[in-house]
Amino acid sequence: MNKKAFIYVDGIKAPINGERNLLEVIRKANIDIPTFCYHSELSVYGACRMCMVDVEGQGLMASCSVAPQPDMKVKTNTAEIRELRKIAVELLLANHEKSCPTCKRSATCKLQDLGRKLGIDKVRFKPINKQQPLEDASQVLVRDPNKCILCGDCVRMCAEVQGIGAIDFAYRGHDVAVLPAFGKSLDKVECVFCGQCARVCPTGALTAKSHVQEVWKALDDKNKKVVVQIAPAVRVAIGEMFGKEPGTVSTGQIVSALKILGFDRVYDTCFAADLTVIEEGSEFIRRVTQDGALPQFTSCCPGWVKFVEQYYPEYLDNLSTCRSPQQMFGSLAKKILPDDLNVAPKDLVVVSIMPCTAKKFEAARPEFLRDEIPDVDYVLTTQELGQMIESSGINFVNLQPESLDLPLGFKTGAGVIFGNTGGVSEAVLRFLNEKLTGNTQDNFEFTEVRGTEGIREAQVTFDGKTYSLAVVHGLGNARKLIENIKNGSCRYDLIEVMSCPGGCIGGAGQPISFDSDTREKRTKALYEADKMLQLHKSQENPYIKKCYDTHLGEVGGAVAHHLLHTHYKSRKRIHDADLSLMASKEAQQLEIRVCVGTSCYLRGSQDLLHALLCDIHHSDLKDKVDVKATFCFEKCSQGPVVRIGDKLVTSATLEKVKEEIESQLRKRQ
Amino acid sequence: MPLRKFEKVCEIINTYNKDKSKLIPILQDVQREYRYLPEEIMAYIATSLDIPPAKVFGVASFYAHFALEPRGKHIIRLCCGTACHVKGSLGLLEALRKRLNLTAEKHTTDDMLFTIETVSCLGACGLAPVMVINEDVYGQVTPVMAVNLVEKIMIEENGNETGA
């Protein structure tokens, strides 16, 4: 047995327990070393120099980048260290846009916090950076380069945890910036709007786009009836904004607060989650019994859905056709509430409170608009609701709890655990168990799918047949899993994916927290909330049964399909990147666009392009066509794709393409 | 001819076996073809190497050696290092920009003949202020001299045009 190893932090003995760096050891010894570029979920970058400590015999070192050695003697608070930290923060502040009072991160900004903690009362340096424009083209995120301190946390989050790499460092020296490819806006690149970059950003350089003003406007409008749904994860986190411990369940206070703010009805997304369980569980049984595409992937996470659309179009058939709970709620509300509440459909406003930024993107998807009106009109994050409550002066923690409105506010525990990674799977298993075995026994928990591992596997046997499940959180893990499925090293029947580490409780719309155990506490609280409820299986929700009887008809039937299911499409990763290859000077040339996006590229579009260009070059077509390579027509599963004039040729071959060109040219004459 | 260049790009990518770690040499070779790195070509390289376009853009914009905008046929480089600055390189820059209708943001003429670039030191401080046109180095240049040199090229280019 190894003897226990220790270091000495400012003279105090601190044990080494396999921490990955000196910093972690010191923090466990209750000394809070400041950091900007260190994040426990990400690789070590070592650029901000805030975490300097003095190691005896070795001098100043960045504690995030040094392994703890037994008997190291470390000083964390010398005059030299204090001065270095001060200078580092002052230099950052010099170039930082100091609009603190109006910044969304004002109360949670690490830069502001450190400036205050280090006692910086003036900045001795002059700014050198030019003011950069704000980037807010997407519906979801706002980038303010003037507040970026170049810690790279967002870059590593997107690449390492989400496996995407939508943003990266660009330029050098003075001009260094963190940017999407070619300086485009985030909606023109492969960003899935998970917002995890904004969650780890220490400043206000990356934030969610607020819909608070629009919601106030709707609330003030006497002609509108405004209803609201609350996602499961919100209730275990919002208290943090009002001084409560993470994991404090405050559903009742949220309802009271929303009523005071002027919402006409307060419902629960968990009701829609129960609905999702029934539709998705039944879809799974259909796939299994009718040779449908397996594995079935869950579809309640919009970041994940966009990820599949962009990177794995060949798996679109595997995505459950079920809308997410948010969208099921939206379409159902718009269908039944106008009658129930006696309001004209155009005057019903549906708001949702979500732990998520990508839900803003989802609500705006064209599939979820009817006559150009979205099923869910506005999406507020947990943080945005917290801010509305703050600004209205409501004393949140002292509110008398109120209960949710019926019928869309009634839920079972299955709907509540949706907010945890593994929760959707467990809820569906509770349904499948009963459906496939007829067993209605009391033990409802399937703890084998719970946990924090990025990829978890489980086997369940119902009625003699064994099903394999995988539960994944973090899109980088999802990518790993799909690659393994593709190369045949594993197979599953049902796969749950959530983009955010921890599931929705770790969403980027949740209150900002830099504590490592926050997620755990929120997760635990949701499982406990499940226990506290009387019903735990979605199929036992009496209001769901009634809803099918009066509105939806059969599970998976025509009406249900129309309201509760959707379809997907392959999606471009990068916009406006056509590549001109052959252009004639004639005005009336025929446009030919050959897709060289990844899917088509892998299906040999480059060779096709080559052959086509040679062919044209040696024929009399040269002056009549204009050939460009383009990136993705969003028909990836039918590649290679070539557009000729306004016609798309799929599964294109040289012959097919030539034929189409000739026929179109003939028509022109 | 864009076609030939594109084929060349495919060839370059294949020569390096689509190896992600060869991004820099690939970009160098591609720049040799285009004289700069067009956005679409960088997107294409990203697709072929299976790396995020933001990474390719990051690398390309980091090295001063890579040009992200089309450059003219003649590259005029002006030294703005300390020595040249003291000897009036700014005046040169202004005179040339004025003559060519260029600004601090616009570096290349519309006819794609000239690009003005500033560099931090050409290592010929004894000759300050220094100006380099393509491969030719000129020392102790005055604004009038600079403009004359450029005009000479313009005349030659015009001759080319009418002669063709």
Ligand code: SF4
């Ligand atoms: S929102 Fe998600 S996908 Fe988009 S840049 Fe941030 S981390 Fe990457």
Ligand code: SF4
């Ligand atoms: S945007 Fe935020 S997280 Fe990203 S580098 Fe800038 S300060 Fe760091």
Ligand code: FES
């Ligand atoms: S936290 Fe160690 S260098 Fe940034």
Ligand code: FES
């Ligand atoms: S890669 Fe999407 S259509 Fe070609």
